[in-house]
Amino acid sequence: MSGPVARLAGINVGAAHAQPRGDFGLIGLAVMGQNLILNAADHGYTVVVFNRTVSKVDRFLSNEAKGKSIVGAHTIEEFVSKLKKPRLIMLLVMAGPAVDDFIEKLLPYTEKGDIIIDGGNSHFPDSTRRTKYLREKGIRFVGTGVSGGEEGARYGPSLMPGGNEEAWPFIKKIFQDIAAKSDGEACCDWVGDDGAGHYVKMVHNGIEYGDMQLISEAYDVMKRGLGMSYDEMSEEFDKWNKGVLDSFLIEITRDVLAYKDKDDQPLVEKILDSAGQKGTGKWTAINALDLGIPVTLIGEAVFARCLSSLKAERVRASKVLSGPSPPKFSGDKAEFLKNLEQALYASKIISYAQGFMLIQNAAKEYGWKLNKPSIALMWRGGCIIRSVFLKEITAAYRADPDLENLLFNDFFKKAIHDAQEGWRDVVAWAAKAGIPTPAFSTALAFFDGYRTKDLPANLLQAQRDYFGAHTFLVKPEYANADHPEGTYTHINWTGRGGNVSAKIKSALLIALPLGTTYFRNLYPDPVSRAFYIRFPKDPAVEHRRERQALDCRNCAVRLNCALDMASKTPAPKVPVVLPKKDDPTSWSTQMSHSEVLKTAIGSKVRVLTNFFPQQPIEGYLHTADDTFNWIILWHPTAFSDSPAAPTVSAPINIPTAANPLPPAQGGIKVILFSHIQSFTVVTLPNVPAEPADLSQTPIRIDTNAGQQRLANNIAQAQAAEARRGPKGTSPSDQALFEAISRLLPARWEGNQMVISDQYAIEKPYKASNVRLVDERGSVGRSGLDRIKTMVDMERHKIMLRMGVDVSEAGGVTKGG
Numbered sequence: 001m002s003g004p005v006a007r008l009a010g011i012n013v014g015a016a017h018a019q020p021r022g023d024f025g026l027i028g029l030a031v032m033g034q035n036l037i038l039n040a041a042d043h044g045y046t047v048v049v050f051n052r053t054v055s056k057v058d059r060f061l062s063n064e065a066k067g068k069s070i071v072g073a074h075t076i077e078e079f080v081s082k083l084k085k086p087r088l089i090m091l092l093v094m095a096g097p098a099v100d101d102f103i104e105k106l107l108p109y110t111e112k113g114d115i116i117i118d119g120g121n122s123h124f125p126d127s128t129r130r131t132k133y134l135r136e137k138g139i140r141f142v143g144t145g146v147s148g149g150e151e152g153a154r155y156g157p158s159l160m161p162g163g164n165e166e167a168w169p170f171i172k173k174i175f176q177d178i179a180a181k182s183d184g185e186a187c188c189d190w191v192g193d194d195g196a197g198h199y200v201k202m203v204h205n206g207i208e209y210g211d212m213q214l215i216s217e218a219y220d221v222m223k224r225g226l227g228m229s230y231d232e233m234s235e236e237f238d239k240w241n242k243g244v245l246d247s248f249l250i251e252i253t254r255d256v257l258a259y260k261d262k263d264d265q266p267l268v269e270k271i272l273d274s275a276g277q278k279g280t281g282k283w284t285a286i287n288a289l290d291l292g293i294p295v296t297l298i299g300e301a302v303f304a305r306c307l308s309s310l311k312a313e314r315v316r317a318s319k320v321l322s323g324p325s326p327p328k329f330s331g332d333k334a335e336f337l338k339n340l341e342q343a344l345y346a347s348k349i350i351s352y353a354q355g356f357m358l359i360q361n362a363a364k365e366y367g368w369k370l371n372k373p374s375i376a377l378m379w380r381g382g383c384i385i386r387s388v389f390l391k392e393i394t395a396a397y398r399a400d401p402d403l404e405n406l407l408f409n410d411f412f413k414k415a416i417h418d419a420q421e422g423w424r425d426v427v428a429w430a431a432k433a434g435i436p437t438p439a440f441s442t443a444l445a446f447f448d449g450y451r452t453k454d455l456p457a458n459l460l461q462a463q464r465d466y467f468g469a470h471t472f473l474v475k476p477e478y479a480n481a482d483h484p485e486g487t488y489t490h491i492n493w494t495g496r497g498g499n500v501s502a503k504i505k506s507a508l509l510i511a512l513p514l515g516t517t518y519f520r521n522l523y524p525d526p527v528s529r530a531f532y533i534r535f536p537k538d539p540a541v542e543h544r545r546e547r548q549a550l551d552c553r554n555c556a557v558r559l560n561c562a563l564d565m566a567s568k569t570p571a572p573k574v575p576v577v578l579p580k581k582d583d584p585t586s587w588s589t590q591m592s593h594s595e596v597l598k599t600a601i602g603s604k605v606r607v608l609t610n611f612f613p614q615q616p617i618e619g620y621l622h623t624a625d626d627t628f629n630w631i632i633l634w635h636p637t638a639f640s641d642s643p644a645a646p647t648v649s650a651p652i653n654i655p656t657a658a659n660p661l662p663p664a665q666g667g668i669k670v671i672l673f674s675h676i677q678s679f680t681v682v683t684l685p686n687v688p689a690e691p692a693d694l695s696q697t698p699i700r701i702d703t704n705a706g707q708q709r710l711a712n713n714i715a716q717a718q719a720a721e722a723r724r725g726p727k728g729t730s731p732s733d734q735a736l737f738e739a740i741s742r743l744l745p746a747r748w749e750g751n752q753m754v755i756s757d758q759y760a761i762e763k764p765y766k767a768s769n770v771r772l773v774d775e776r777g778s779v780g781r782s783g784l785d786r787i788k789t790m791v792d793m794e795r796h797k798i799m800l801r802m803g804v805d806v807s808e809a810g811g812v813t814k815g816g
Contacts, residue, residue, distance in 0.1 A: 021082055021083065021084045022046045022047055022071055022082050022083045022084065023045040023046050023047070023088070024040055024045050024046070024047050024048070024083075024088050024090070024174055025047070025048040025049070025050070025079060025082075025083045025088065025089045026040075026047060026048075026049055026050075026090045026091075026092060027049075027050045027051070027089065027090070027091050027092070027093065027102060028051065028091060028093040029049060029051040029057065030801055030802070031153075032092055032119075032146070032150060033092040034060060034064060035150055035151075035154035036090075036119070036146075036153045036154075036157070036178070037049055038068065038154060039154055039155065039156070039157075039178045040174065040177075040178050041065070041068040041069050041070050042068075043174075043177045043178055045174060045177075046070075047069065047070050047071070048070075048071045048072075048079055048082045049065075049070060049072055049073065049079075050073045050075075050079040054074045057073070057074065058072065060072070076105050076109060080106065080110060081109070085111070085113070086111075086115060087110060087111075087114040087115065088115050088117070089106060089110075089115065089116050089117065090117040090118075090119050091103075091117065091118050091119065091120065092119045092120060092146075093802070094120065094801050094802050095120040095121045095122040095123070096122075096126075098731065098802075099120060099122060099126070099130070103116060103130065103134070107137065111138075112137075112139070113138065113139075113140070114139055114140070115139070115140045115141075115142060115167045115170060115171060116134060116139055116141050116142070117141075117142040117143075117161075118130065118141070118142070118143045118198075119144050119146045121278065121280060122143055122198050123198065123202070123283060124143070124195030124196070124198040124202060126143075126198075127141075127143030127162070127163060127195035127197065127198045128195035128366075130143065130163075131143070131163045131194045131195070132194070135164055140164040140166050140167035141163045141164050142161050142162070142163040142164065142167050142168075142197070143161075143162055143197045143198045144159055144161040144162070144163075144175075144197045145158075145160035145161075145197050145198055145201020145202075145204065146159060146160075147160070147201065147204060147379075147382065147383035147384055147385075148180065148382040148383050148384065149384065152180065155180075156178065156179055156181065156187075156382050157179060157180060157187075157383070158179065158180055158187045158188070158204075158378050158379060158381065158383035159175050159178075159188035159378070160188070160197045160198075160200045160201050160204070160375075160378055161175060161188070161190060161191060162190070162192050162193065162196035162198065162199070162200070162368075163193070163194065163195075163197060168190045179382060180383075180386075181381060182377065182380040182381035182386075183380075183391075185377060187377065187378045187379070187380060187381040187382045187383070187386075188378060189371065189374035189377065189378060190371070190374075191370060191371070191378075192363070192368040192370045193368055193369070194366065194368070196363075196366075196368045199359075199366075200359065200375055201280075202280050202283050202284055203284055203355050203358055204379060204383065204384075204385060205280035205281060205284065206280065206281050206285070206295070206298040206301075206355065207352060207355045208249075208281075208385050209277075209281035209284075209301040209302060210298045210300075210301045210348075210351040210439060211247075211249050211351065211385055212301070213297075213300070213304050213305075213439040214297075214344055214347050214348065214439045215249060215253050215344070217430075217436075217438075217439055217440055218340055218343075218344050219253070220435055220436075220437075221340060221426065221430055221435055221437070222236065222337075224433075225329060225430065225435055226329045226333055226337075230258070230268070230269070231257075231258065233257045234257040234258040236337060237253050237254040237257065238254045240341055240344075241254060243341070244341075244345050244389065244415075245341065245344060245345060245348075245387075245389070246387060246388040247385070247386065247387030247389065248383075248384060248385070248386045248387065249384065249385070249387075250387075256268055272311065272786070273311065274743060274744075275304075275305040275308045275309070276305070276309075276742055277305050277742050278742070279738075281298060281302045284298050284302075284358070285298055285299040285302050286716070287362070288358050291361050291365055293358045293361050294354065294357075294446060294449075295354045295355065295357070295358050296354065296442045296445070297350060297351045297439055297442055297446070298351070298354065298355070299442075300439050301438075301439055303438070304438055304439065309743050309744055312783065324432065324433060325433075325434060326433040326434060327433060336425075336426075336429075338422060339425050339426050340422075342418075342419035342422035342423055342426075343422060343423040343426040343427065345415070346415070346416050346419035346423045346444075347423070347443035347444075348389065349406065349412055349415060350416075350443040350446055350447055351443065352389075352393060352406060353405055353406040353407050353412070356372065356375075356393075356405075356406060357405060359372070359375065360372070372401060373394050373397040376393040376394040376397060377390075377394050392411050393406065395411075396409040396411065396412065407450065416447065424444065426440065427441050427444050465490055465493070469490050471488035471489055471490045472488065472490075473486065473487070473488060474489065600621050600624070600681055601621055601622070601623075602620065603620070603621055603681050603682070603683060604618065604619070604620050604621075604681075605618070605619070605621050605633070605680065605681055605682060606618045606679060606680045607619075607631075607671060607679045608676075608679065609671065609675045609676060617671070618633075618682065619633030619669060620633065631670070631671050631676070632669070633669045722747075723738065723741065723748075724748075725737060725748055726748060726750060726751055732795075732798055732799070732802060733763075733764075733765050735798045735802075736765055736791070736794055736795055736798055737753055739794040739797070739798065740755060740790070740794060743790065743794075744790075751763055754773065755787060757773065758772065758773055758774075758783070759773065759783075759784065759787045760772075760773050761791060765791075766792075767788040767789070767792040768788075770784065770787055770788045771784075
């Protein structure tokens with residue numbers, strides 16, 4: 001059978017092929033994988049399937065796939081051999097190490113030009129890494145978001161592919177054939193390079209978090225505030241689904257509220273009010289913080305789920321903390337419900353505006369060319385957040401692809417202004433009634449903040465300068481000789497201390513000795529990226545060094561210690577960062593890149609790089625930046641990468657803000673920290689100054705944002721390490737711990753998982769292994785069965801996602 005992809009690739013598949021060769025291959029036979037395979041087969045494609053648990057392949061072929069153009073394989077080699085070239089291979093396995101594991105298993109059997117597609121919920125940095133890794137091997141990688149759940153996978157999902165764009169012509173037809181359709185257009189288009197596809201899926205999931213939280217708050221206001229029954233609430237959501245809020249989530253909310261259990265009682269009333277999360281909403285909020293974008297509604301939605309997980313604590317708090325109880329509603333209920341509908345609509349507009357703000361800034365940060373109209377189109381059908389509302393977003397970005405913010409579009413500007421009065425009434429009424437509406441409230445607060453010309457951040461910045469000398473800029477209308485426009489200023493607010501800004505203070509705390517060479521640590525710390533200061537091994541110097549160290553320990557700012565006690569010659573200043581232990585045999589002092597290099601601004605330095613050929617480079621240090629991890633050297637004439645033997649040159653005037661370098665004079669060289677093997681201070685600056693704002697400076701750097709980003713990354717790494725199980729923890733056991741910790745506070749204690757300080761799970765981490773930490777006490781005993789049920793449910797979900805067969809007798813067998 002000659003498939004569409006084969007024709008597109010120009011491959012001639014003739015009658016010589018007795019065995020059908022697949023147009024498309026998929027690894028992973030969990031529910032999403034099976035449904036996507038059946039979807040592709042329905043569209044005329046021959047699909048080759050593989051699963052790590054081979055028996056699952058046979059069962060699938062004997063049941064759901066029977067009689068369809070689906071071919072099974074029992075080994076990776078057989079799987080690859082049954083695919084037409086270039087091979088299209090899709091992975092639908094658990095995000096994380098499993099994806100990398102399958103990629104490595106596929107590589108020995110693939111060829112240059114083949115395409116590997118990751119359709120899981122991978123974090124976008126992983127997709128960026130995989131794209132670059134596989135490009136070097138000649139393999140085209142695509143990381144694609146897949147949204148719509150099980151039903152979407154079967155009958156048409158929203159697909160968001162990104163990665164190596166060379167793959168798009170080969171996968172475009174099959175992707176757009178199996179994708180959902182909206183007004184005749186496929187809900188699938190190329191998103192962008194590297195991790196762009198999974199990034200857009202991440203933001204999609206974040207918006208999904210926000211939409212669900214907004215709907216839940218509207219339900220809470222209806223139930224506790226208006227005293228509506230479940231049938232009445234279902235009818236109201238049905239009305240909303242016929243207007244501006246027409247969407248998948250409003251539709252299913254109508255159905256959920258109307259669903260009755262066997263005793264004819266609403267099932268949703270019986271469900272524990274503790275919401276789980278898989279982490280994509282959290283990723284969105286963290287990335288927004290990293291980029292400095294106020295995606296407040298998604299952040300509040302994530303925190304609302306975190307608060308919901310503190311069920312036992314909230315029960316205790318409800319008994320001791322007082323506040324208003326929702327009064328019996330006495331106003332016009334129909335009018336209030338209209339206001340509630342408008343509040344939900346306006347808040348959704350804010351959520352999408354924030355989401356597209358984040359996408360727009362991510363494109364700048366990561367160098368992606370994103371098609372915003374296509375992104376809105378991809379979300380119009382097949383996905384969880386699909387809604388009529390998205391048609392207007394598509395139209396807005398088609399009319400103006402460079403639209404700065406959705407709120408500047410005429411349609412949305414009018415919509416949010418029309419909804420504003422009812423929106424404010426609902427938020428105010430809920431606050432007085434004691435009903436929490438964090439998503440409604442933060443959406444309104446963002447709107448008011450975004451439309452405010454002057455925010456109180458001027459006081460905040462003054463406070464920062466007062467206690468930390470962090471400097472500030474003045475408003476243009478108040479600029480003068482004391483406070484020039486565009487210049488960072490520090491004020492001595494108290495009359496005590498000095499007038500030195502934080503940036504200059506850090507450079508004055510440590511002074512560098514001439515002639516000392518600073519070497520890269522042989523075992524570099526990825527966090528501190530430290531240099532070592534190595535002193536010469538000379539007995540006299542050893543004595544002087546020991547004396548110097550003792551002095552400096554007594555006074556951390558005593559910088560003029562005598563290095564040459566015999567001659568009594570005034571010596572250069574020395575570092576004050578000293579070893580923690582009094583070890584006379586090892587006086588190597590560790591200092592971070594930023595500490596060492598920032599102190600040498602204006603000095604003439606000689607840098608030895610660690611790449612071949614190792615040649616020293618001399619110049620005047622103009623910039624040492626720990627955001628981008630580079631230094632910039634300036635030379636008054638031109639650079640020579642092979643200078644003569646170093647000599648102490650006469651000081652010259654280096655560039656300063658007061659004495660800027662003419663654009664045509666001298667040369668600039670940028671060197672990455674990671675390329676520096678060692679450096680030596682040749683001469684000290686004759687003008688103590690901060691780096692000048694040269695016209696040649698390649699970029700203006702926000703060091704505060706960079707430092708915050710580094711701190712966030714360190715915190716994430718430390719948190720991830722703390723969550724990692726002991727040696728020998730299997731991927732499924734680690735996944736169980738992650739799932740539990742998203743619902744309740746959890747930690748590892750040896751080989752045990754400890755939940756809420758009350759329950760412990762021992763190997764093999766099944767419901768039957770859950771016990772009380774204090775088995776003799778009564779604390780937590782009433783919740784033991786609930787914890788066991790939760791463990792059983794989460795474990796079962798993990799097994800399904802991993803394609804694992806679970807049997808009471810045989811235990812666990814890993815699958816794809």
